[in-house]
Amino acid sequence: MKIYSHKPDGYECPFCSIVSGVERPNQGTKQRDIIYQNEYVTAFIASKWWPNNKGHVLAVPNQHFENIYELPAEYAAEIHKAAQLSAFAMKYTYRCDGISTRQHNEPAGNQDVWHYHLHVYPRYENDNLYRTKGFQTEPNDRPFYAEKLRLWIGENK
Template structure:
């Protein structure tokens, strides 16, 4: 896709700090380092979001993510690692080329914060209702 910044990075039109590359996947440091080592893992073929991923692309991506995470772990010895993926504007996706953030975590003040409101525990009946609604779409 000609106007996609990540496609331009893959094509070498925009420089990047490459971490990993294979035939299907490219991983590079996020220009906005939330924490040191914050890396983006992307498919080389343009897919806007998770809803456009085919099985092969998803498989190739998720084979690469542990390799990238383990390299970051070996280099920086973080206390933990967050994998983050946003799909759609409402979910704060800002670049519409599917990508997975690999964010090493060093301490509670390292610049990354993720929290959500936890509702009361759902009943077995409510969980089954939700399960049925979703599984009807496979």
């Protein structure tokens, strides 16, 4: 069901590119950033980081759904399984103090990529996640985090 759509005409979805194996020639996500993938979902290290929460993960459906209003329940379940795997992997490999997830819908909900996605953040005492701004990372900064999470998930799923 296509309701509450805000993507502009001609929108080229960066998450659909990742899922399909196409890398953009910029700072965006690379195939080596993927930590988990199945027929429903792809989870990867986000290309935008927060200063004290590096290596956070995005879990996206492999099929294009703009927002939560379109997302079928079977995809939602798989996204949350991927988020849970990511959370356990972060807890064990990053040694973080906790985990936060968040998800945005529509412009007023701070959605800025028109493909449903769930953020999974490693949290640390006094990390100020909600008081800091994100920044674009360099592609070579991400493999360190991706390899840790991918290895843990491969050994524990």
